[in-house]
Amino acid sequence: MIDPRTRLLLLACAGLLAVALERPLALLVLALACASPLLLLGLSATWWRRGLLTVLAVVWSTVLSQALFYAEQPRVPLFTLGPLTLWREGAVWGLAQSLRFVGLSLAGVALAASTPPDRLHLALVRLRLPFGLALMASTALRFLPEVGRELLVVRRARAARGRPAWRRSPWAWVALEVALLRPVVARAWRRAHALAESLDARGFDPLAPRGVRRPLRAGGLDLALGLSAVALTLAVVGARLLYLLYTADLLYLPRARTLYAFVRAWL
Helix, strand or coil, X not given: CCCHHHHHHHHHHHHHHHHHCCCHHHHHHXXXXXXXXXXXXXXCHHHHHHHHHXXXXXXXXXXXXXXXXXXXXXXXXXXXXXXXEEEHHHHHXXXXXXXXXXXXXXXXXXXXXXXXXXXHHHHHHHCCXXXXXHHHHHHHHHHHHHHHHHHHHHHHHXXXXXXXXXXXXXXXXXXXXXXXXXXXXXXXXXXXXXXXXXXXXXXXXXXXXXXXXXXXXXXXXXXXXXXXXXXXXXXXXXXXXXXXXXXXXXXXXXXXXXXXXXHHHHC
């Protein structure tokens, strides 16, 4: 089993790579790599279907909005319908942005679904995060599945009372979606208040010394994954920095022409 600290390191490396990469193909590879741990969790077909629909909705909406409102030059029309024009550069830019968001979201979901809250809390404490902040992060992670289940329950209850939401006007649809969040937020607020009262009743002190029943132990697999991820991240970030210095006319290395071409074509 991978140490939670290694998982946090992999998540941090994924964040740096998402910022450093720009090409849609490279970001697609990153998104697939971030989603690969979910294959080992044995998730249901319903979960995969909903997740795929969510990913497609994010990608489609981002690509469409960026293709419509892209204002940079140069730009090439991809499709024209009356006064509306879809720009090719905007579609490519929107695809890259959506894949960046999807990749990081999948990495966070994989971390939340595969790491128990107590193990994540201990990993954050071992990484020198203050005990109170670590407790807040692990508690929020613990309640995420409950919030998701409550949202599904609210949507099922609404569907049983009236016509489908997609038959309404766009503004009514948006207003309905916002209204559906109210009971979920109210339940989350009530749950947080009950948790705060429970901690206060037990005399919780974040500065008090504590023992660890099951300490974290990193093995050879953790070392190999961590070193590989850090080496890959540093290589990509370093190559991107050299390329940015070259395009800004600040530093040009004749021996790095092959690297410049690789970064321009693939990263």
